[in-house]
Amino acid sequence: MSGLLRNWCDAGILLIATLLLVLGLSIADDYGRIVDEPLHRTYALQTLEVYAGVREPADTVLNLRYYGPAFSLFSLGLASVLQRVIVSWDVDAAWHFANFTSYIAAVVSLYVLGTHFVKKPVALVASLLFASQPLFFGHAFINPKDTPFMSAFLATVAMGYTAARAFSAEQAPTQVEAQRNASSRSAKLSAARQRFHKASIFARVSLLLAIISLIWLGVGFLNGAVARTAERLLSMAHAGTAWRPIVLLFQSLAEDHWKTPLEAYVYKLHFLLPWLSLLLFAVVLLLTLYLIARVFGNGSPIAQLGRNRRWAYLTVAALFLGVTVSIRVGGLFAGILVVLRIIGVRWKRAFLPILYYGLVAATTTYASWPFLWERPISNLMEAARLTIDFPHRGLTLYRGEIYLPGQLPLDYLPRLILIQFTEPVILLGIVGALLVISRSIRGRRIPAGGMVGILLWLAIPMATYFALRPPLYDNFRQLLFITPPVFLLSAEPLEDLWGRIRAVPMRAAIVIAVIGPGVYAIVGLHPDEYVYYNRLVGGAGGAQGYYEMDYWAASTREAIEYLNSIAPEGASVGVWPYEFLAEPFARDDLQIYLVETVRDVTRLQPQYIIVVDRLGYVSTFLLDMPLVHSIGHGGARIAVIRRFE
Numbered sequence: 001m002s003g004l005l006r007n008w009c010d011a012g013i014l015l016i017a018t019l020l021l022v023l024g025l026s027i028a029d030d031y032g033r034i035v036d037e038p039l040h041r042t043y044a045l046q047t048l049e050v051y052a053g054v055r056e057p058a059d060t061v062l063n064l065r066y067y068g069p070a071f072s073l074f075s076l077g078l079a080s081v082l083q084r085v086i087v088s089w090d091v092d093a094a095w096h097f098a099n100f101t102s103y104i105a106a107v108v109s110l111y112v113l114g115t116h117f118v119k120k121p122v123a124l125v126a127s128l129l130f131a132s133q134p135l136f137f138g139h140a141f142i143n144p145k146d147t148p149f150m151s152a153f154l155a156t157v158a159m160g161y162t163a164a165r166a167f168s169a170e171q172a173p174t175q176v177e178a179q180r181n182a183s184s185r186s187a188k189l190s191a192a193r194q195r196f197h198k199a200s201i202f203a204r205v206s207l208l209l210a211i212i213s214l215i216w217l218g219v220g221f222l223n224g225a226v227a228r229t230a231e232r233l234l235s236m237a238h239a240g241t242a243w244r245p246i247v248l249l250f251q252s253l254a255e256d257h258w259k260t261p262l263e264a265y266v267y268k269l270h271f272l273l274p275w276l277s278l279l280l281f282a283v284v285l286l287l288t289l290y291l292i293a294r295v296f297g298n299g300s301p302i303a304q305l306g307r308n309r310r311w312a313y314l315t316v317a318a319l320f321l322g323v324t325v326s327i328r329v330g331g332l333f334a335g336i337l338v339v340l341r342i343i344g345v346r347w348k349r350a351f352l353p354i355l356y357y358g359l360v361a362a363t364t365t366y367a368s369w370p371f372l373w374e375r376p377i378s379n380l381m382e383a384a385r386l387t388i389d390f391p392h393r394g395l396t397l398y399r400g401e402i403y404l405p406g407q408l409p410l411d412y413l414p415r416l417i418l419i420q421f422t423e424p425v426i427l428l429g430i431v432g433a434l435l436v437i438s439r440s441i442r443g444r445r446i447p448a449g450g451m452v453g454i455l456l457w458l459a460i461p462m463a464t465y466f467a468l469r470p471p472l473y474d475n476f477r478q479l480l481f482i483t484p485p486v487f488l489l490s491a492e493p494l495e496d497l498w499g500r501i502r503a504v505p506m507r508a509a510i511v512i513a514v515i516g517p518g519v520y521a522i523v524g525l526h527p528d529e530y531v532y533y534n535r536l537v538g539g540a541g542g543a544q545g546y547y548e549m550d551y552w553a554a555s556t557r558e559a560i561e562y563l564n565s566i567a568p569e570g571a572s573v574g575v576w577p578y579e580f581l582a583e584p585f586a587r588d589d590l591q592i593y594l595v596e597t598v599r600d601v602t603r604l605q606p607q608y609i610i611v612v613d614r615l616g617y618v619s620t621f622l623l624d625m626p627l628v629h630s631i632g633h634g635g636a637r638i639a640v641i642r643r644f645e
Helices: 002-030 036-051 070-085 091-114 120-131 134-142 146-169 175-198 201-222 225-239 244-253 262-296 302-307 309-325 329-349 351-368 376-388 412-420 423-441 451-468 477-482 484-500 504-525 539-543 556-566 598-604
Strands: 396-398 401-403 572-576 591-594 608-612 627-633 636-643
Touching (some): 002 091, 002 134, 036 091, 070 091, 120 484, 134 477, 134 504, 146 309, 146 351, 146 477, 146 484, 201 262, 225 244, 225 262, 329 351, 329 376, 423 504, 539 636, 556 627, 572 598, 591 598
Parallel strands (some): 572 608
Antiparallel strands (some): 608 636
């Protein structure tokens, strides 16, 4: 019966994912455009030009080169297909649905990770609790970077923990078996030495040279030595002063070398060299692995890699990590959590899995992030520095006051987490944290032995925030990725309840009570779900004027579409704060202007003015002008339309 229940839970998460998929297809066209979306579309197209060799990797829109293009490329491809299949969708709807797929993946990943700590039915409830958060649901459609990064981070940890469990499942020796294994390892080591000495001189020398070449290529590639050497050889070949075979090879490949400047070949080299280096490194790596298996025989660890599914799990986990880092460099933290878990289950023999995990992940990141091609390490460090100290100079509304990003109070992050998730999450998360801490103090086991990593997932970014005070803005959307541990902690008291209450109707009532507030808010706030605040501050209506509301101005679409239905032909419309968010949805005859100040309104004299509630402007800007219409949800006015007089 329990096995049947577990299978039903697996089917249940697939059903939830399917329902979300259908829901996303139904409402993806309801959401407005936000500021960052056109930038990420441009970045994806520019990345394709980099791959085609017609654009330099660092030549991208704004500073987006410091963020990997992995998810933007995925969205570009999926959106292109969707626009051909669903002809009624514009580019915004297609990209919104592409963004939403990452949210569905996050829900499934939370379930997979939850099964490491609690029973599958409870993990399913925790995933429903995660899926019913209005904050996540709203961001899922319109946020092209923070929600995908959270999803990729979560999938990386979930798959990494699954791979670690696969390694752990094959290791639970008794004391007698441990002694036998120790003597066996000693015998294997002795046999390996004998096989090495019996191998031919040619095989041993070849293996040594392959290892040296592999190290040289890796180090030289990372510090730029390979690139400098290649440029120097190219320059000498172009001038005819290199070794004769190199000169002849260059001249055979470049027939017009005598009339083509060196700079043109250097440009082509910068595009080809990363791929040639990667290919050469892969060839030398495979050769090294082959020689190890050849010299040491079929009993070597290398020879065993392809014979166990745990390595397949680890490969998938490494690919997830590579893509996560290629969305945002902070994904390295997910890799650290996985490495700690591998060490926890396999600490005496963790080196080879960790090395393999790192190599596959690094290769994936490098191949999918062109900015790293020329100087991988230095550019990665530069991206990390920018992430920690992003030069944002905008303003933030918090507790009724206006702050610069670097001057926010210490309670900014924890308070927003407390007031932007539904009440059941806050209650269950706090109780779950207390349960884990109390069990640890009393010496009882920590569930599945991996909850330490989950606690670090939340605690280290929070401690970094308190210590370094990185600039935050738009509430805490940049740190959405640190919040999944709250839902894993929430599962702890849920499991206790599940064990005490056996009646199916009572369990169903618990599920409804847990997810009900979130579902109700999602329906009531649609399509501006991300402005959600819980009852601790009186909901969205109580938060208005004290906290940020529509900081991405997504409600501009709702406002301009209302004007499409009432404005006379050729009417002029002023928009604050971003006029380009109204233009794609406005009637062709409407004239759209940006108005940033009262002086702009007086000078342009638009017939209508759209004011979105960012920085509390709905309650402070142009109050003396007649109100035409309000876009309101949950007791809050997200945007207003005023008439110029």
